[in-house]
Amino acid sequence: MNHFKTFLLGIATAFGIYYITKKRDDGSSLLDDILENPSDVANKAKDIVIDQAVESIKCKLT
Incomplete structure (x- = not known):
């Protein structure tokens, strides 16, 4: 199984x-x-992560 995981990685x-x-x-x-x-x-990536986190929190609250 470890060989298969290594292969996929x-x-x-x-x-x-x-x-x-x-x-x-x-x-x-x-x-x-x-x-x-x-x-x-890096700034674009941070903005994307923040937007996804906000959407995730909104979904959990509704």
């Missing part, structure tokens, strides 16, 4: 690396965006 890692390094039509990748402006990417 390896596949997920490979697809994750492929996704962030995949070039878009303009020739840049998600990794390029992160490396060029890391603070902007």
